[in-house]
Amino acid sequence: NAGVTQTPKFQVLKTGQSMTLQCAQDMNHNSMYWYRQDPGMGLRLIYYSASEGTTDKGEVPNGYNVSRLNKREFSLRLESAAPSQTSVYFCASVAGGTDTQYFGPGTRLTVL
């Protein structure tokens, strides 16, 4: 039981490049989330998926897109990376009926 996994762990991009961050969970959770964490800013919600087939914007969705590929997988795409998207990205999932979120190890992204 791996919990929530994320790939890659580290990534460096040039401005304008695109990439997809992958997230998978093996806990049969319905809801999945993408956050970004910047120094002194806490965790801010980018997008979430309450269940397979649905996605919704969070607090800071601009510049990102998501895909809920199936119940296990939820990906985050940066179409044209900008230096302001330099951050640590965390994926999380939640079992139904609770507020307890289980986080992946994070992806550290630098955009030059």
Place this chain on the structure above:
Amino acid sequence: GQSLEQPSEVTAVEGAIVQINCTYQTSGFYGLSWYQQHDGGAPTFLSYNALDGLEETGRFSSFLSRSDSYGYLLLQELQMKDSASYFCAVRGYSGYSTLTFGKGTMLLVSP
């Protein structure tokens, strides 16, 4: 919307007790959660309060006062490994099982 306030940093010595406060403003309150994050690591769930009062889990306790929109995390018998950031969170921004996090309190435990 939701907003949470917590101190940016707290320092303490090993063996001591420390309290990390959190005040919140939210429409439609469901409960207050606490998460721990070690440097370079992922946040991990510590506790959840939906009702007023104290919840105890080993060395950690969490308190909630809904009438005061206030809660705190109490850490007892501090150990060096407790040095980490602690975040309070409320269900929030978009309702359905989404959380709005405070900016975090960095706890530094010294020998």
